[in-house]
Amino acid sequence: MRVDFSPPYIDQSVVDQVVDTLKSGWITTGNKVKLLESEIKSYTGSQSVLCVNSWTSGAIMMLRWLGLKPGDEVIIPAYTYAATALAVMHAGGIPVMVDICDDFNISLTEIRNAITPKTKAIIPVDVAGLPCDYKEIMQLVNESEVKAKFIPTSKIQEQLNRILVLIDAAHSFGGKYNDKNIGVDADLTIFSLHAVKNLTTAEGGAICINMPLPFDNSNLYEELRSMSMNCQSKDAYAKSIAGCWKYDIVGFGMKINMPDVNAAIGLAQLRKFMKLLSKRKKISNHYQESFSKYKWAILPTQYDAVKESAYHVFPLRIKDITEVQRDEIISEISKLDIATNVHYIPLPMFSFFKESGYDISNYPNSYKNFACEISLPIYPQLTEEEVDFVIKSVKESYEKVVLNR
Ligand SMILES: *Cc1c(COP(=O)(O)O)cnc(C)c1O
Numbered sequence: 001m002r003v004d005f006s007p008p009y010i011d012q013s014v015v016d017q018v019v020d021t022l023k024s025g026w027i028t029t030g031n032k033v034k035l036l037e038s039e040i041k042s043y044t045g046s047q048s049v050l051c052v053n054s055w056t057s058g059a060i061m062m063l064r065w066l067g068l069k070p071g072d073e074v075i076i077p078a079y080t081y082a083a084t085a086l087a088v089m090h091a092g093g094i095p096v097m098v099d100i101c102d103d104f105n106i107s108l109t110e111i112r113n114a115i116t117p118k119t120k121a122i123i124p125v126d127v128a129g130l131p132c133d134y135k136e137i138m139q140l141v142n143e144s145e146v147k148a149k150f151i152p153t154s155k156i157q158e159q160l161n162r163i164l165v166l167i168d169a170a171h172s173f174g175g176k177y178n179d180k181n182i183g184v185d186a187d188l189t190i191f192s193l194h195a196v197k198n199l200t201t202a203e204g205g206a207i208c209i210n211m212p213l214p215f216d217n218s219n220l221y222e223e224l225r226s227m228s229m230n231c232q233s234k235d236a237y238a239k240s241i242a243g244c245w246k247y248d249i250v251g252f253g254m255k256i257n258m259p260d261v262n263a264a265i266g267l268a269q270l271r272k273f274m275k276l277l278s279k280r281k282k283i284s285n286h287y288q289e290s291f292s293k294y295k296w297a298i299l300p301t302q303y304d305a306v307k308e309s310a311y312h313v314f315p316l317r318i319k320d321i322t323e324v325q326r327d328e329i330i331s332e333i334s335k336l337d338i339a340t341n342v343h344y345i346p347l348p349m350f351s352f353f354k355e356s357g358y359d360i361s362n363y364p365n366s367y368k369n370f371a372c373e374i375s376l377p378i379y380p381q382l383t384e385e386e387v388d389f390v391i392k393s394v395k396e397s398y399e400k401v402v403l404n405r
Contacts, residue, residue, distance in 0.1 A: 067154025
């Protein structure tokens with residue numbers, strides 16, 4: 001039985017939305033994007049939502065908007081996808097990597113220890129879909145001693161007058177915090193709408209804008225929307241009207257807008273998102289129940305008193321195995337035609353970051369979690385039979401590799 005890792009959910013409603021867009025005569029940024037933004041806004045309760053062509057480009061733009069100067073620092077976890085660090089570097093900042101906790105998410109203590117007068121932003125990552133401790137992180141950046149340390153290097157930073165918190169919610173669309181959908185709990189929350197994520201537009205990102213006063217989130221939306229389209233004073237649609245050819249370039253923008261063809265995919269998916277999310281949850285519960293029988297299985301946190309996962313990844317860990325044994329188990333599982341993954345290879349283990357001076361020995365918890373982790377398939381199309389096959393295969397592969405059975 002072949003089991004894929006994370007194929008996109010494409011049903012007739014998705015096909016219909018895309019075809020409708022293709023036939024409408026308008027395929028790039030237009031009404032479908034506006035609709036998707038407004039539906040994500042209702043879903044999350046966010047004050048403004050701007051769709052762009054990826055999480056990465058959205059994060060780069062927001063950090064450029066924040067106005068990083070050479071030497072400015074942004075705190076991120078060492079345990080994340082490379083884009084979190086690369087976005088900081090593309091915006092001219094230095095990623096300051098810190099270690100994680102047992103639930104895979106960034107450690108609050110490590111954040112506190114890493115703050116310097118150069119810290120301009122923190123990017124907590126909701127690994128596997130589990131929301132970080134948003135409230136504690138927001139409280140930390142608002143502490144008077146932490147604010148007293150803050151030295152603004154741009155007008156936006158001056159207005160904010162503290163460290164910005166940008167949530168990397170690439171995994172957590174559909175996650176909950178205090179019984180509410182996430183997206184509103186920090187200054188900025190960016191979702192990835194890449195093909196493998198909970199909600200997709202093939203490639204895409206959605207920026208939830210919830211800046212505190214004196215910022216006006218509706219004005220900010222207009223400003224950032226323009227910034228995502230080269231800071232051109234008229235968008236392609238306004239310019240396409242006969243006689244409306246004149247425009248101005250009013251700032252230093254990027255070209256990262258989302259096309260309507262892409263928005264159409266997300267729109268159709270979002271309209272049945274409750275169903276898609278509950279299927280993920282059901283699969284996650286099934287894994288939890290089945291693996292809880294085995295002493296060697298370390299099960300991921302799915303929820304606690306304040307938060308609930310978006311069930312994007314099922315990060316199974318295996319007790320007392322080495323990285324080599326983990327790799328062997330994955331290889332055994334793959335022989336059975338099941339695709340698994342590892343979330344994540346800690347950034348300091350990649351050549352590029354090693355050469356930039358990061359050293360994995362400074363991140364013992366990241367390494368420990370990485371070395372024994374296997375991400376199992378979890379997505380709405382997965383059948384119960386396939387889930388059972390995955391469970392059986394993991395168990396047999398473990399026994400073969402570790403117990404030599
Ligand atoms: C997928 C992912 C990204 C990048 O998203 P793109 O939309 O592909 O740019 C960033 N951070 C994390 C944690 C991710 O999993």
